[in-house]
Structure formats: structure tokens, C-alpha cells
Amino acid sequence: MARRAASARGGPREREETDAAREGSPTGGTPGPPALSIERLTKRFGDGDDAVVAVDDVSLTVDRGSVVGLLGPNGAGKTTLIKCALGIVIPDGGSVRVFGTDVRDGRGTAYADVDAMLEGARNDYWRLTVRENLRYFATVSGVDPDSVAARHDRLLDRLDLAGRADTPVRDLSRGMKQKVSLASVLAGGAELVFLDEPTLGLDVESARTLRAELRRLAVEEGLTIVVSSHDMTTIEAVCDRVVMLSNGRIVADDTVEALLGAADRDVVRVASPDLDRETIAGLRERFEVVGVDEAATPPAVSVVAGGDRLYDLTDALRAADVTVSDVRTVQPDLEDVFLERTGSVPGGDSS
């Protein structure tokens, strides 16, 4: 039966409630069961020697109102994990609870307030107009589309699609198609939203716009979002918390600030035309050199040099007759964190 705008769990929460929830817990938790609870999930594809373990004994809890990023290289298991959570892929072991309901208990109940944007611009009907897509997906979510017409107008306005509401999706640019996908995912008032590579294939400007809109919608609509990406910029800009995956396993799970803080080792990058191999070797004997860029003009070296060690470094450089062209502190990013934890970068292949 089609329900009206309010969801079974009280409808999309408003901004004040979400902010209050976030203040109550570092991860935005609210009383009641978490939005998503995954216990010891395992999924293997294939048999024998050719078998690939896509998700390996993963446990994960996502509190209501939080925005959690799944970061990892291609093949790390992000999409499989999301699809297992959605029931699109049946796991070999483990359990998935959505708002406290085990998904095996009955699909309709468990996923009543869940929707997903998979693979960017797909997942919509391109022959239908933007508004028709929103109405259709609200209907199949069990919501009377007339009861959420005002919400649709607001979504179209927020995503800068109001002027194209009656345009068939096929006539829109890729960036706009992805916005339509996002709008249609939110059209039925889902509280838990999965976004798999939402900025995939977008140009820099479109990706930046979508990231900003995602963050704003998350706050304004009080959504719980699980977003997967191999793009650290998206994860860093949108998420409160990051779950790093590599070879189907979780290798890190913390807030963005905590992960970056743990990796912050007061690294200083010094550039100078006098940095030859002999000089760098001398620096290595006294300092922890974490990076050398001989191809740069001028060559540069990154050295861990916090506190008094910075003075030692400048003394060493002076003693070696190095005229410094540029010196700057290096802020770690999620790529550094990922590299430190796994030895690979999120944009590459996990293999």
C-alpha cells in the first residue's frame, strides 16, 4: 500500500534534530537501533583456486544521521559490500540489519526507508522526464507521489534541476543525469541512502558541485548516507567517518579528523637545487626521510621534523651548503593514511 510522505520511522528528520543527534555522539548516534548493522559479512565469488573473496568477515555499524564513506581501490569490495547490504547480492555468511530489522525477515519491511544510487547515471528511466522519475520511484518505494510533491519541488530546486523538471532524462548532460539519480533516490523519503561512486565519470566542476550538494542534503534532510568511492576528495568532503577497505577487509575505521591526525607526523618538504644524492643520503642518516622527489624542479625532500627537530634540520641544511628555495609543512591526506595502512593507493587496483 502506498504510504504518505511520513516514513514508517517518522519521516525524514529535519535539520535541528540531526544536529542535535550529532552533538550527542561523535558519530551522530541517536537512541534506537543503528541505521545499518553488518555482522561478519562474507561473500566469495567462484570456486576452488579461482575463488575471490570480495568481502571477508566485515562487521560495520552506521549510526543514524551519520555520513560514512567506504574508501578503497577498485576491487576492494566496496560495491559488493553495499550490494550485500541492499540484498542485491546474497552473502555467503553474516547478517545485515537495517534500522534493527534483519533483511532476511522480509524485504518490504527492512528496506522501506532505504534507497541506493548505483553506478552513477544509471538506475533511472531515461525516456521519462525528471519529475516523472521522481514520481515513479516514490511510488515503487510505497509512497503516494502526490503527498511528496512539495518535497520533489524542493529537491529539484536544491539540485538546480527545477528548470529541467519536464525534460526527458535522455536529453540531459551526464552531470545532470547523476543529479537526477540522486534526486530520485531521495524522492521517496528514504532515510538510509547508499551512493556507490556518485561522482564517477563527472568532470571536476560537476563532481565538486555534486559533493557540495550531497553534504548539504545530508544535513538538511537528516539522512544517513553510506557513500563508496575510490576518490578521496569525495570521501573527505562528504563524510564524517571513513571505513577503508582493502582486499575485502576493513583496514581502518574512524572519523576523518582522527585518521588524518594519526597520520600527521609534522612532515616538512624542502626544495632546493642543491639537494643532490649525497646531501639526501646525509639527511637520511640523521632524519626520517619519507619522500624524495628528484624529478621536481628544484628537487625536493620530505622529512619528519616536528618541534626542535626542525631547527636541527635547518642546521643540517646550512652545514651542507643547501640554499633552500621553498619550505612548507606537509598536511597528510586520506591517500597518505591509506598508503600507510595498506601499501597501495585508493585510486589503483587492489590486486
Add this chain to the structure above:
Amino acid sequence: MSGDAPPADAAAVDEGVISLFFFAALFLGGRLLAGQALTDSIEGIVVGYFLWTLSVGAYSSVSNDIGSEVQWGTLERHITTPFGFAPVALLKGVAKVVRTFLTSAVILAVMLLATGTRLSLAPVTVVVVAGLSIVSVLGLGFAAGGVTVLYKRIGNWLNLIQFGFVALISAPVFDLPWTRVLPLAHGSAMLQRAMVDGIRIWEFPPADLGLLVAVAVGYLFGGYLVFQFATRRARRLGVLGDY
């Protein structure tokens, strides 16, 4: 992708024109080859062709739609909805069958005018008998759609089944009674009697009507089960969204 396909109403017009072209080729070519023999059996050919256009429309509306929804990524999306995908596909199939009835009615009218044939066109009888006949084809469409979900390439070959409908529609149900349990065969024989001999729905023996309903429900249910089994297996193998 969906953006490459023509609009639905334009596709319906295209299908109608192609169907008429095929019939014209069949009728004119047959007259050249068979002469009076064909003219004597033209009523049966018109009824059979009418049922074939309906069957092809019903089959492709389900099987091709399922393939398209896999490509568009919309099938995956329906998995998490309270309804699931199968009921949505069934309702869309029924809606398209209604549209196919309209286009087939136009084709029938043109065939009758072009050949000068007269048939009994009692609407309730024709719609009920023809409708129940093609429900079994909807079941075949579901089964083929399920196979397409699992094995994408085989799905394309399953379109050839549409030509097998010709054999089912012309099955010798009087000589080989067991063929009545095949899709379309019994319904086709009843439709011939309704449209050629003017038999009304209430004039058919209850056993014939019962078999018509049983075949329709049986194949629809069977096809639905095959589709559910195939999608569940695709979810286990992780290939539901592959295209």
C-alpha cells in the same frame, strides 16, 4: 541504454507497420503460390496472424523489458523496493498487452479490409479468449527474462521463440489432444471457433474454458517461478546488474 531506444508510441507504430508488411507478404505470396486454397483458408490465417501479433507483443513486452531493465540498472534498484521487481514487470507487461491489443485490433481491421474477409468480432469473447491465450505467453516471457538475467547472450537467442508461436498457434489440437496443454494451442483453437464460427464465450463447454484458464495460470505461474529462481541465483552469483 534507454536513451538510445525510440519512444514507446513510435515503437508501437513501427511494430504495427512491420506486422502489416509481413501479413501482406504472406497473403500476396501465398495467393501466388496456393491460389484458391489460400483464399478458402484466409479466415483462419487472419485469426492466427492476429493471435500471433498479440503473442509476440506480450512475449517481448516482458522478456525484452527485463533485459532492458538489467541494462539500465533499474532492475537492481527495484530489488530494495517493497514491491520487488517481478510484480512491477508483470504490471508493465499487462499494460503493454493492453497497448498490443489496440495495435493488433488495427492490424486486424486492415487485414479484414484488405482480404475482404468477414469474422465474428464479439468483443467480450475475443478479448477473454485471446487475453487468456496470451497470458501463457507472458509466463514464457518471464521465464526467458529470467534466463536473460543469468545468461545475457542466451537471452538474445530466446527472441527466436517468437517464431515458435506460429507452430503453437497452428498446433493440431484435434488430432493430437495433448498439444492443448501447450501455450497458445488450445486458446488458438477456441479463438478460431469464436471468430470464424461465431461461438460466444458462454457457448463453450466448461471443460474448454477451464483448460484455457488452467493453461494460462499454469504457464504464468511457472514462468514467474523460473524468473524468481533465476534472479535469486543471479543475486547469489553477483551478476544481477551485469550487462
